Amino acid sequence: xxxxxxxxxxxxxxxxxxxxxxxxxxxxxxxxxxxxxxxxxxxxxxxxxxxxxxxxxxxxxxxxxxxxxxxxxxxxxxxxxxxxxxxxxxxxxxxxxxxxxxxxxxxxxxxxxxxxxxxxxxxxxxxxxxxxxxxxxxxxxxxxxxxxxxxxxxxxxxxxxxxxxxxxxxxxxxxxxxxxxxxxxxxxxxxxxxxxxxxxxxxxxxxxxxxxxxxxxxxxxxxxxxxxxxxxxxxxxxxxxxxxxxxxxxxxxxxxxxxxxxxxxxxxxxxxxxxxxxxxxxxxxxxxxxxxxxxxxxxxxxxxxxxxxxxxxxxxxxxxxxxxxxxxxxxxxxxxxxxxxxxxxxxxxxxxxxxxxxxxxxxxxxxxxxxxxxx
Numbered sequence: 001x002x003x004x005x006x007x008x009x010x011x012x013x014x015x016x017x018x019x020x021x022x023x024x025x026x027x028x029x030x031x032x033x034x035x036x037x038x039x040x041x042x043x044x045x046x047x048x049x050x051x052x053x054x055x056x057x058x059x060x061x062x063x064x065x066x067x068x069x070x071x072x073x074x075x076x077x078x079x080x081x082x083x084x085x086x087x088x089x090x091x092x093x094x095x096x097x098x099x100x101x102x103x104x105x106x107x108x109x110x111x112x113x114x115x116x117x118x119x120x121x122x123x124x125x126x127x128x129x130x131x132x133x134x135x136x137x138x139x140x141x142x143x144x145x146x147x148x149x150x151x152x153x154x155x156x157x158x159x160x161x162x163x164x165x166x167x168x169x170x171x172x173x174x175x176x177x178x179x180x181x182x183x184x185x186x187x188x189x190x191x192x193x194x195x196x197x198x199x200x201x202x203x204x205x206x207x208x209x210x211x212x213x214x215x216x217x218x219x220x221x222x223x224x225x226x227x228x229x230x231x232x233x234x235x236x237x238x239x240x241x242x243x244x245x246x247x248x249x250x251x252x253x254x255x256x257x258x259x260x261x262x263x264x265x266x267x268x269x270x271x272x273x274x275x276x277x278x279x280x281x282x283x284x285x286x287x288x289x290x291x292x293x294x295x296x297x298x299x300x301x302x303x304x305x306x307x308x309x310x311x312x313x314x315x316x317x318x319x320x321x322x323x324x325x326x327x328x329x330x331x332x333x334x335x336x337x338x339x340x341x342x343x344x345x346x347x348x349x350x351x352x353x354x355x356x357x358x359x360x361x362x363x364x365x366x367x368x369x370x371x372x373x374x375x
Contacts, residue, residue, distance in 0.1 A: 002053060002075045003072075003074055004049060004074075005068075005070060006038070006066050007038075015065050015067045016066065016068070017038060017065040018037075018060050020062050021058055021062065023036075023055050023073075024055065028054050029054070029055060029075065030049065030052045031049060031050060032049065032288075034046045035048070041162040043285065044283035044284075047287050049075075054075060055073060055074075056074040059072055160252060170314050174317075176349070177347075178309050178345065179346045179359060181343075181344050181363070181365075182342070183343075183344055183366040184341055184370075185207070185325055185369065187369075188370070191372040203267075205266060206273075208299055209273060211297060212258060212297065213265075214369045215242060215261075215365055216240045217368045221361065221364040222353070222364065224236065224352055225295060225348060225353060225358075227294055227317060227352075229315050230315055240262040241261065241294045242294070242295055242297060243255035243256060243313070244276065245299065246277050246281070248280065248281060254290065256280060257288075257290070257292040257294075259292065276289070294316065296310070296313050299322040300321070300323065300324070302324075305323055305324060306324055306326060307343040307345055308322070308323060310347045317349035317351075317352045318347065318353075319346075319347050321345035322343075323345075344365055346361060
């Protein structure tokens with residue numbers, strides 16, 4: 001028997017809420033099938049099944065919030081073994097005391113008498129006896145509860161808090177190093193102009209697809225930037241799954257993966273990116289698209305920034321930043337001319353690579369941006 005568990009979509013996620021089931025007991029399911037919809041601090045996500053089998057039991061109901069790693073359903077009759085789902089954090093421990101649904105704390109007669117004598121509100125006293133029963137009462141009243149948050153505090157975005165927590169952990173635990181390189185985009189922009197002239201408006205290619213292709217193929221040259229770092233150290237990935245940071249309309253960012261990006265043509269990458277953007281903003285991403293990236297690209301050029309130095313999204317070991325297209329003086333054939341250029345940056349994990357290898361990687365990204373004759 002296998003269990004479908006609440007997946008982890010990042011180091012900052014500790015629980016999720018079931019929105020709906022898309023299967024019922026008795027249904028046959030296969031690996032990769034969408035079986036549920038969950039809501040997290042980041043977005044609403046489609047949950048994929050990790051096993052082939054038959055749904056035996058649904059363990060939670062829509063609206064229930066459960067910790068990461070908790071069982072959501074049981075499956076019988078798995079057909080073939082499948083890879084273990086991404087590791088999940090340990091669920092939070094059960095509180096050491098409990099307050100019944102009535103809101104009144106469980107307490108002994110002696111504790112209630114002492115509380116009256118000492119002016120202590122038992123609602124704010126933790127129970128130390130069996131089943132959380134209050135037996136000991138402090139000699140002095142505990143401090144009053146904190147006042148309710150101000151309207152401005154209540155307006156804080158859970159998504160913004162989650163992103164902040166993940167990035168703070170990344171900066172605290174990962175020894176970042178940073179590199180930058182300015183690349184000419186003259187050939188690339190000319191290629192785009194020729195290619196887009198023959199395409200309908202809805203199918204035209206944006207520079208983002210060129211960056212995806214160049215970064216994915218540069219990982220052939222420097223594979224130590226493609227993978228994850230965990231308790232067993234660095235795990236290189238044979239597949240190149242490039243996450244692309246997408247700004248959400250309500251604020252915040254998600255970086256779902258384009259799978260096997262190094263094997264795809266520029267038009268294919270553009271079509272997949274367009275689809276990802278649409279589904280990210282409509283809450284229709286799959287859990288694997290958020291857990292699979294082996295490197296991430298963050299592009300702020302369309303917001304007018306010349307450059308961005310990203311913070312690594314753990315457990316990945318590198319993130320590539322792409323700035324705006326800017327006309328700059330460029331030396332060509334001994335003469336100074338004007339070229340459209342882009343500033344590429346790399347933030348990488350010093351436990352896995354160093355500045356020398358990072359420089360080789362950025363040079364490779366530059367080279368692939370110039371080689372656009374083929375797909």
